[in-house]
Each structure stands twice: as structure tokens, then as C-alpha cells.
Amino acid sequence: MLSANPVLRTTKPMTTATEKKPAIFTRTPNLREENTLALRKQLHEYFVTTFDRYESLFEVLTCDQAYYEKPISLRHPLIFYYGHTATFFVNKLLLARMIVERINPRFESMFAVGVDEMSWDDLNDAHYQWPTPAEVKAYRDQVRFLVINLIQTAPLQLPVDWYNPWWAIIMGIEHERIHLETSSVLIRQHKLEYVKTHPQWIPCQETGKAPVNRLIQVPAGEVVLGKDKSNAYYGWDNEYGVHRADVKEFQASQFLVSNQEFLDFVLAGGYESPQYWEPEGQGWLNFTQAKSPTFWVKKNSGWYLRLMTEEVPMPWDWPVEVNYHEAKAFCNWKKNITGLAVRLPTEDEWYRLYDEATVAPITAEKAKANIQLDYFASSCPVNRFAQGDFYDLVGNVWQWTETPIYPFEGFDVHTIYDDFTTPTFDERHNLIKGGSWISCGNETLRDARYAFRRHFFQHAGFRYVISEDVKPVPSSHYENDKLLSEYAEFHYGDEYFGVANFSQSLANLAIQWVGDAAHKKALDLGCASGRATFELAKHFDFVTGIDFSARFVGQGVLLARGETLRYTLADEGELVQYKSRNLNDLGLSETKDKVDFFQGDACNLKSQFTGYDFILAANLIDRLYSPAKFLSGIHERLVVGGLLMLTSPYTWLVDHTPREDWIGGFKKDGESFTSFDGLLALLSPHFELVQQPIEVPFVIRETRRKFQHSLSEVTLWKRLK
């Protein structure tokens, strides 16, 4: 391990951003390079060009004040972003244990956390005593030396993959490439007086009459998304795993929507017509009072377009840049005037277009797309780069989709960056695809998946499609209610202290005890998250799971749909880990058509639930408001000769069961009267005990180091009459 502090060996003369001007900006490296020296050289080049290019971006600023004044109120000033990408390296290298000390704790605290674009209350400038740009540059130089030194001298075990500490280095570079783009957007939103033209950031000069858009038929086909951890290129967590989908035939616009095409919507009063806007979009429109796209500038002399460092007369044939709400309102308007099912493409449809047009991956050659800074520091005409029958499937500007970002099957967070994607699994962040003129590195790969809040601005526009078919995306919700998460883990998660899965143990006992007896219908009463319901369905023809809590039942329903149950588990304080399970993982996928789940009250069960050969009531009776009512009526739900399996730790609590309704666990007529005594008393009119009580342990994880470890008394009863 290297120390980040105090003195770094200078391994080569410092480069500064202006000295270099690569003809082609470096591509994200193939990490399967087997020559370690070649790999070190490649990473060194990739790091330096990225670090340089990022610094060159800030050279367009005209004065120190440009660093301190916020371009938009909801994000930090640019000085933060200038330091942030350097601090990110230090933080991730520390977590990966490639270094053991900080370079500048004060800076690294200040430059650590960006501001989410929607946190109105979060930002308080009083907290920040920003350093000067020169101080930040000096700090960046320290980080530059550190990273170069590591790349040249740190022990390197191949492969450099997800599990390798060197992943932190690539992560830092790719992270800086993302900020290259997002900082360019902030600069584009800055006052004109704070920016100046720069030889490395020359916008496109080409413009002409916008082409008339037309719809192209796209045949149905399957798309396969996702990649595995053996992939040769760096990826963010959300790219891994697998997703397959059959996409129905649809039509898509040949070009991205141009400024010209969007003008019709503006002139038609689109910004004054709430009916075209989705409810969330109406809220945004109401808040901002927008009248036209954000980078459009209306002057007496006509419309202009704000680019990164200048305003130019409106290039009508360039793609319009809007947020999701504006794009969606345009589609709704167009749907209204054409009668066609106009909407944005889904992520799957974008891949269908990509595959159908056989878009070529970006190589070391100049791209056949306005991407990677290979051509311009701006958009260009929508009819400049053809890809198959279409234009701009990749490059020029990002393209909004209808699809909120969601995790693929097999999604996993990376330990040193567990909040890259998970906070966006909230169905409020939509995917953008294809990349823009400044997208580079990982952003240019087919696998790349980025998502932003729907009201956010990037260099992003859209193309539209005609199709009625919009599939709901798989649930991306991570359950973080403490109790629901604990039960998800209790039912479907890992085992602790060597204690076997409780639901599975009970189901196995049940199946053993039922033996060759009738096993058509079973009922899992108080099924909670439903694991025993699935386990019983291995033996029974059909199993019904019922729980009082619709939220618990929801976990079973979700799994029975074939989806993945996702939850966060408390580790320590506020720190969590992310977990997911589905029936496949548990060898239970065959059972999903043999189960059904309902919300219901065990003390007041609907009449339809009857005629069962077997009923399981696991850890239920001490959570009922009237266990006696349940016990004295449960025989009606079983066939004569049917079996009732009860399990309970008899943890009576007045919060669940009024004291007078406990069935045992007190002195009765002066003598100890146990819950088992209570069961005998209440069940004897219709049941005989057919197994002596046994205890089955279970463990519920509360935190990484704290567990409930209990014993549930299991009894088996046969209905006699």
C-alpha cells in the first residue's frame, strides 16, 4: 500500500492541459490486455488525457468569479466540480485500500459530495469556504502525481476487473469523463460573461435547412441487454446482469427532433397547454414558467441557441435539447394532431434500433457519429451522421426514453461505490441513451446506462416512435422499511449462526409429516413474505399464502410474478447493504404457478378459504389480536383428518394481543399455565395432538452484528371432527 502523503516521487515531468491536443480523444481501454506493462501504459494515457481534458474545460472560464457563482441555484459552483473529480480518486483509492492516507482532508471533505438536482433545501453556501482555483489546481497536481505513481508502480494482478483494487483507478477516470460532460452543461448554463471561446472547444459551424422527419418501420425482435463481469470494458453497476425482451414492431423517427420540428410545438402554444403535459411535467412547467427550450434565447432579431461558450443564431437543423417533460409533451401534442400513438422509445426499443441499424462500436478510428469530441464541441445537424436507415442513434445529443432506470437480473452494487445507481431506482429517473457530442469513455458503449431526473437538462433531446406497446419495467424498488427488509432476509436471505432457513425447515417437516396423506390444498396462514408458501408448493398441488399485512404479501406476489425482491439490510448505523433474491436463486421457480397470495385476517378469514388438507400457522398466534378466536374456528378450514401445524416462540406482547387474550403464559388458578396448555384447551374439541412439541430455531438479522435468535415451538394437530 502506498501512502498518499506526504511526498510523492515525481515520475515524469508534469503535463498541463494546454500542451497537448490529441487528434482523437482516448477511448475507454480494453482491460483484458495481458501485457501488464502495456496495460499500465494504456491506463496512464487514459488517465492523463482525461485529467488534462477536464482541466482544459475550465479554461473557458473568464475569471475566478466564474468559479464561485453558481450557474444554477440547485448545484454547486464550478470550483466544486474542479476539485471533485480529483477528490473522487482519493476516496475510491482509500476504499480500495490502494492508498492509506488522504492528501488534503479539508479539500476532500469539501469536494466529496455533489448536490442532487432536486434537493431544494440541501444547499447552504455558508458551509463552504472555497479555495482559489490556483489552490485547487495545486491539489489536482498532487492527485495527478499520486495516480500516475500508482499506475506505474502499484502491484498489478490481472485481470483488472470488478473485484480488482485497480478498478478504483478506472472508476476515477470514467467518473471524470462523466463530469466532463455534466460540467460542460453547467458551463453552458453559466452567464455568457463568464465564458470565452477556446481552441479545444470549437462548436460545429455547419447548419442548414432542417430535414423533414419521417417514420421508419422497425420489425419485431428480441433485444438482449446487460453484460457479465468478465466483460473487457469498465462498466457501472447498473450495466451488469441480464435483461431479455421481445420488442413488438414499431415505427421510429428517422432523425432526432430538430429545433425546427420542435418549433411547431412551441408555436402551437405547447408550453401554454397543460393538457399535453404529464402531471409531473405540469408541476415542472408551473414551477419554471418555461415558454421554450432552456437553451433557446429569443431576441428581437429572432431565436438564438446558447452553446457552451457562445450564443449563435438558431441552427434549426440541429437537434432540439429538452428535458423528458418537454419531449413527452411534444409527443402528446403530436399524438393529438396526428392520431398516431406517438411517444418516446423505451430503452428496449432504443436497443432494437441500435441492433437493427447495426451501429458500429466506437473504435480507435474517428467515430461515425458526433461523439467522443471527435468532431465538435456542440451538436451538429440531425442529418449529418447516418447509422443504417437512421441518423444519430448514437451521438449528437442523448435521447430520452420512457423507461425509468431499473436493475437487471443479477444486479449488484460495487462495494466502493454503493450509491452510484441505487438512489436512482425510484421510478423518477429515466434512462437516456446514445450519448452526446461530449460523451466519451464508458458513455459511448452500447452497454452504457445513464438516467436522470425527468426535469434535468443535459445535452439531450429525443426521437419519437409510434407504438401502443409499453411494458411496465420490472420493479426497481429497494425495500428499506426496516421490518419488511428484515423479513425479506429472514425468508429469502442468508443463514446466520448455522441456523437453517426457518420457512424451509418448517415446510420440510410438514412434508415429512404429511407423507402420503392427501396433499392437494395447503394454506400458509400468516405467511409474511411467503417463503413457506413456495416451499410447501413443492409437495402440495396448490398453496395459498395469507397475511394480515398487504406489504408482506406483496413480497410473495412480486416473487410469484418472477420478479426479483430487492431490499437494503442495515449494516451499522445508517450504512446498508443491497440484496436481491428471486425464485430462481432459491430453486423455487417451478412453484410459482402453484401459489396464490391474499391479504386477510386469520381471526376473521373469508369463507372461501376452506377445504385444506394442511394449514401452517408459523409464528402467528402470538401476533393475533384474538388467538382464541382463531384457534376455536380453524378446524372449519381443514378437511376432517387434515393437519394443522402451529409454531410460535410464544412471545406475548400487549402491543399485539391484549393481556386478557393471551392463551397462556400466566398463572391460571394459581398454577403456571403455558401457551401449550392453552393450545390443548382450545384445540381439544376438534383436534388431537399428533406430534409432541419440538423447537425449531430461527434467526432474524437486525444489523450486521445484531440478530434475534429465537426458538419456535412446533406442534402438529389432526382434525378429528
Add this chain to the structure above:
Amino acid sequence: MLSANPVLRTTKPMTTATEKKPAIFTRTPNLREENTLALRKQLHEYFVTTFDRYESLFEVLTCDQAYYEKPISLRHPLIFYYGHTATFFVNKLLLARMIVERINPRFESMFAVGVDEMSWDDLNDAHYQWPTPAEVKAYRDQVRFLVINLIQTAPLQLPVDWYNPWWAIIMGIEHERIHLETSSVLIRQHKLEYVKTHPQWIPCQETGKAPVNRLIQVPAGEVVLGKDKSNAYYGWDNEYGVHRADVKEFQASQFLVSNQEFLDFVLAGGYESPQYWEPEGQGWLNFTQAKSPTFWVKKNSGWYLRLMTEEVPMPWDWPVEVNYHEAKAFCNWKKNITGLAVRLPTEDEWYRLYDEATVAPITAEKAKANIQLDYFASSCPVNRFAQGDFYDLVGNVWQWTETPIYPFEGFDVHTIYDDFTTPTFDERHNLIKGGSWISCGNETLRDARYAFRRHFFQHAGFRYVISEDVKPVPSSHYENDKLLSEYAEFHYGDEYFGVANFSQSLANLAIQWVGDAAHKKALDLGCASGRATFELAKHFDFVTGIDFSARFVGQGVLLARGETLRYTLADEGELVQYKSRNLNDLGLSETKDKVDFFQGDACNLKSQFTGYDFILAANLIDRLYSPAKFLSGIHERLVVGGLLMLTSPYTWLVDHTPREDWIGGFKKDGESFTSFDGLLALLSPHFELVQQPIEVPFVIRETRRKFQHSLSEVTLWKRLK
């Protein structure tokens, strides 16, 4: 196992109470009789004579109304006691699994629970639809058959001891003998019209001038109380175990205080002089407005004494019958007028008298004392039965002592009667010794120990002693605060799930890590119940335990005094088990002079606590209001080179530690910052980490079937500067 129901074989003709009149009432049997037939015969005789004699007591009642009207407001009417002793057999035989069914569930519910003499609010006659005496007699006959049948036919494994199911039979008989006495007291408190004389219940006719009491010197000596479970005679739980005491020289009155002697106190205005009464006695006096002993009746013709079935002119030479408060007030008055240290004897002093006078045990011969109904159905003159130099050390009336009942070392509850004594371990129940004219069976043994609320009436009086020496009795308190009990068990109790005692494991690790280094002074900070303090004292010369909670510290203090820590442990609902531990049990008695305990605040420790070679802070930091304050100052308490051992599951809770004071377990500057990171940051100015973190498990029992099972991260730090 026999079924108590439905039909019982009639094994011999029924006896009724009036047919038999044994010259000598049967003695409690020697249970080491090795001939089982002889033993069955003996138990049969003991049962039948007891059952008969008890029934004959109710023959003094004049009418059914006498069964239903309560003699005193705070206890059930006599019909209850008529049924109760029979039901007791059924209940205990069920618990001992000698029978499996009830005889009469309704009766057995009604007759199960007596009423404690102090529960003012507990009794509601509306609940009771008492049966007729004839119905109860029929029920008693069923129970009689049941028990006789068992005694004659149930399998009998010798020895009949504490662990034998037959113990329930003797328990039932001895229980009935107790009620023979307590019911006789209730009858004595009944209206005269409800009672009549009876040939089996003839009081003493002898009376004369009361002797003048005098003090006799008793030399110092040791007494040994308690017995072990191999003892040949039935005993109640409180008699087992061992207690040894050195009793200083004292003087004792030759006679019990007679009515005559007590009259002086009455005439001196004792009942109108609160200054002679203890505070609790003043409360009783105030409530009852008593002016003389409860069985004294003042008529125009002078004082009379109420006996069980009649009133007689005051026999001035009989012992006065009073409660503790009256006896104590008499002593205080006498102390005041004599200047002598007059008080009641302690239990130890009563044994000293018993041993010194070489009182003979009761045998099959007529007793040399007014006891066992061998002579009278009442008291007799205080100078009738000499025992050594004294009179009435046993027999005539019970004698109040200064000693609240407490458990001997080795005390254990009996599983089928866990609330015989434990509810009286409250320092509000004082021991009475010696027995009365109606005391029989176990009550007549030297080992017998009965205690009643101090305001309660029995056939009880007192003798007084002169001595300044009153030793405090050992704590008899059973901790039943949930948290304190759980910690008592956590520190000193059993192991669960095979997880070794946590405090011991930590101390062993500490001793191993300290090795040959200095080990003079150690500090156990957050010592809770103190187990690790004792464990560390195996190696360190002196160990100080400090906890924020004085109640926790109290457990360590009590153990260090050589006393026994007693606590109830929740089993299920309200059911508990009784546990006790002392340092002997744990092999720690050698350490008790090497420890000291203090209440203190780890975040604000007094300056005296410094200069330690070793500090343990086990499961402390996540319970502090300011862990940072603690961690940044703790080096001042250690010598340079000293070791600090921290353990924690890092269960941060805002209830203990405000969120802003957590030292880790959150995202800091965007990255996961664990509690261990926080320790490193806060301790590094003065410490180096000398052991990598390890996890040590611990288990806290909440109920019989519910446990907290946690992992504590253990780190070791050396003070460098």
C-alpha cells in the same frame, strides 16, 4: 399415570371426621422408610388423619351462612378454604404428572387461589357462586379417593424426595396442615354465633396468676440453619440450603409475654402512643384504630379472650397474641421505660435459644410442648411447658422475630410450587418461629420457616431479648426489572447456543493480550453487572468497575459482599423462573477483595480514576451520549504503554447517542465511514492499534425462546503518548 376422572375404585370404606379421634395426631413421616409397603401405609395414615382433622374443623360452624360470610374482609369465606385444600392436591398432582385430568374444573378454578391478606382491591364476591358445603364435601370425597388410590397403587420409586412425583402428595398433606392452622384463625375471627364448641376442639381450662417474666443470659454461639435435599422429612423450599451465623451473647425473656405482662403496655397508653410504633406499625394503627390486642374483648365485667369457638374471661397467664407491630411497640415501650435494648429476637437468636435449651424434637410420643394438638385447642399458661431454662421455645403460640424471611444459600424453588416463598422475599414478611398449639407436621420441625406480613394475625405472640446486635439479613430481593434480570443472566447465568460467557471471554482475551506486561490496576468501564470486573481480578492486582447505572453496579457490589444475586427470568408471557448466582458458584470468590465498584459517567469520569495499566470498555461506546468525548480523553486514564480494549456491536441508536454524535456508521463526505474508521480517527492522536478487530459473540436471553444474539467487534489499542 392415573386418570383423576371419571370413576375411582373404592379401596376401603369411607371414614368421616367424627368417627376417629386419634389420641395423638400423626407426625410428618420419615420419608426414608425403605419398605415401600410401610411407606405407603404411613402416607395413607398421614393423609387420612389430616384430611379428617381438617374436615372436623369445619364441624364447629353452626350453619351454612357461616361458610359464606367472610370472617375478615380481606380473605375468602370459609367455604373457599373447605374446598381449597382438596383442589390443591389435584393441581399439584397434575403438575407432577401423577394424574392427567381434573376432577371438577369449575370447583378447581374457584378453589385454586387464596387471597393475600393485603390485597384490598383484589376481592370481588360477585365473581364467586359458591357451591353448598355438601357439594364441597362430595368433591372432597372424590379427592380423598383419588389420593388414597394413588398412595395405594401408583408406582413408587424410592426415595420420596424433592425430585420425586410423590413429593406432590406430601406437599398436599403438609399444605392442608398449614390450612388447618390458618382456618382455625379465621374461625377464631368469625362471629361467635357462627361457631360452637366441639369435642375434638376443646380449649385449655387451666389458668392462674401470670408469672413475672425474667431475663436469662444466653452465651454467644454459632447457629447452623438449613437442610439439604437428602433430609428425611418434607420441607418447603425456604428451608433448604445453608445459613451459618455467630450469635453474640444476649438475654432473653424466660416466658412468652403473657396477657398480664402486655396489659401494662395497654394501660400505659401504648396504643395511643405513636412514638413506640415503627412507621409501618403507625400506618397499621392509624388504619385499624386498634386499642388492644385483636382477640381481647372488653366487657363491662372486664377483659375476655376470644378463643376459636368461645369467649372466656381473660386468662392473664396465657401468652398474648399480637401482630409484629404490636409486639415491636411493646418492646420499644419497654426499652423506653427500662433503658435496656429490648427488641424481638432474630431468627438466628431463636435458633440459639432452641439449641441452648436443647429442645427435643417432636416424636411419636406426646410432645413436651403445647403443639400438634397434643393437649389443647387453645393456648395455655406461659409457665406450663418448660424447655431447658425457658418456657415455650416451641409451642403454645408462634413467636415473632425481627427477621424478614430471606433465602438461604442454595435456595431453589420447587417446580410445582414456585410461588410458595418467593413472593414473600420482599422484606415485608417477618419470620415466626416455634409453632402454636395447632401447628403440626412440618410446622413442628426445627427447620420450619414461616413468614407473614407484619400486620397479620396468627396464634402468635412473642418473647423479647436484650441485645444491640441486629445483623442485616442477606438480600432476599429477586430482581425482576426486565433489563437488570437479563443482564444478571448475561453476566452470571447460563450459556445459550453454545456461546461462551461474554465477559469471561473478553477477560480471557485481555489477560492473554496483556501477558507479562504491567497488571496492577485495571478499569472496567461500563461494567454493567460487573462480571468482567471479577474476571479481570483473576490477573490484575485490583480492578475498578464503573457504570452509569447505579442499579447495575449494585449487582456487582452485592456479589462482592459475598451475597447471592437473585433474579427472575421471563420464560413465557408472565411466567418466570427464579435464578440465583454468587461468586462461589462461579469460582470467583477469591477476587472479591480485589474489586471495587462505582457509579460514574464514562464521558465525565472523576479525576481519581487514572493510572490504569488496562481499561476495558465493553459494549460501551454505542451507549454513550458522547462517544467522541470519551474516546478523545481516555488516554489520560491509562499509563503510557497501557492498553485500551474496546468492544461494540456498533448498534447506534438515537435514544442513546444523538445522531450527530455517532462516531461512524454513516456516509461521510459521500463514502461509507464505519465505527471502526471513527475509532481510528479519534484514537490515533494517542494510540496505536495493536490487534486487528475480531468479533466476539454474545447472547442475551429475553425469554425462554427469544434471545438477542450479537457480535461485538473487539479492538485493542496501546497508549503511545
